[in-house]
Amino acid sequence: MSVDWKRFTFLLVAAGGAGLAWNALSGRGFAIGQSVLVEAGDELLKAPAAKTLLDRGALFLDARPRDFWRMSRIPGALSLPEEEYETTFGELETRIRRASAVVVYCGGYGCEASHSVARKLRERGIPAGILDEGLPAWEDAALPLDREPRS
Amino acid sequence: MSAFLRHPRLHLVLRLLLGGFFAYASLDKIANPAAFARIVYQWQIAGPVASNLAAVTLPWVELVAGVLLIAGAWKREAALVIALLLVVFLGAAGSVLARGIDVLNCGCTSVARTEAPSSWPPAWTRGVGWFLLTRNLLLLGGALVLVAVEPGREEEEGGPATAPASV
Numbered sequence A: 001m002s003v004d005w006k007r008f009t010f011l012l013v014a015a016g017g018a019g020l021a022w023n024a025l026s027g028r029g030f031a032i033g034q035s036v037l038v039e040a041g042d043e044l045l046k047a048p049a050a051k052t053l054l055d056r057g058a059l060f061l062d063a064r065p066r067d068f069w070r071m072s073r074i075p076g077a078l079s080l081p082e083e084e085y086e087t088t089f090g091e092l093e094t095r096i097r098r099a100s101a102v103v104v105y106c107g108g109y110g111c112e113a114s115h116s117v118a119r120k121l122r123e124r125g126i127p128a129g130i131l132d133e134g135l136p137a138w139e140d141a142a143l144p145l146d147r148e149p150r151s
Numbered sequence B: 001m002s003a004f005l006r007h008p009r010l011h012l013v014l015r016l017l018l019g020g021f022f023a024y025a026s027l028d029k030i031a032n033p034a035a036f037a038r039i040v041y042q043w044q045i046a047g048p049v050a051s052n053l054a055a056v057t058l059p060w061v062e063l064v065a066g067v068l069l070i071a072g073a074w075k076r077e078a079a080l081v082i083a084l085l086l087v088v089f090l091g092a093a094g095s096v097l098a099r100g101i102d103v104l105n106c107g108c109t110s111v112a113r114t115e116a117p118s119s120w121p122p123a124w125t126r127g128v129g130w131f132l133l134t135r136n137l138l139l140l141g142g143a144l145v146l147v148a149v150e151p152g153r154e155e156e157e158g159g160p161a162t163a164p165a166s167v
Helices: A007-026 A047-055 A066-071 A082-098 A113-123 A132-142 B001-006 B009-033 B035-043 B048-073 B076-097 B130-148
Strands: A043-045 A059-062 A102-105 A130-131
Touching: A007 B048, A007 B076, A043 A047, A043 A132, A047 A082, A047 A102, A047 A132, A059 A082, A082 A113, A102 A113, A102 A132, A102 B130, A132 B130, B001 B009, B009 B035, B009 B048, B009 B076, B009 B130, B035 B076, B048 B076, B076 B130
Parallel strands: A043 A130, A059 A102, A102 A130
Antiparallel strands: none
């Protein structure tokens, strides 16, 4: 007895097709073409567009845990970790409200912190863009990073 | 050793174990595809769109292959699919560990994101770590037996021989 490759292929195609059909028809599915982290009202910015804003004086907020910000950050970015939002926002509020534009970022497409912080800012009446796919996308676009250690 | 690997009861146990595990593992992911996609993102393997496709299709592959194994239909093909899934999962887990990414819930059997420390199963079985690698290697060994070894007939392996029907 050997593997029947037609059965094998049919199994994979049928199961994959069932998954796509379930996603489309069950009411539990989601849009496959974009991140599931994106919700209505989120403003995503590709890295080059974010760099343009940076050059125009936008304020960048790093939503990663503070130790990551201490190691490296987008130039001029302030640390506003998601888990410390309530305690840190007050310290930064004046600077954030004075900024011409605000962009939040975190550690990549799997990181939800930038979405969460941007929504919390919106709730306070501060529009904030989100760097699409986070710091790795910024680095992939060969944009500058500040690697000076901070305390 | 060869006789042991060919024993039909070993094959039955492996089919039920692998089929049951993968069919069970698929259910929560099928019920909550977006939550599973969030977990796949944390593995940081393939970008959001490819992760979405994996999150939508892989649980169904697990379910269909698992049910076929339990039912005893297309056994070798279903076992090969599961073996390939396990190779992919092992490679992905190795990549996650090598990059130092902390994945608290691998999404293997559940998509729950935050669970109480006392909840079952324990936290060390849910993350990407040595438990996951060891378990998947054992499951892969079982799947490869089903793919590569022809099971013997029950009476050949010392099991109960079927008596000829008396007239």
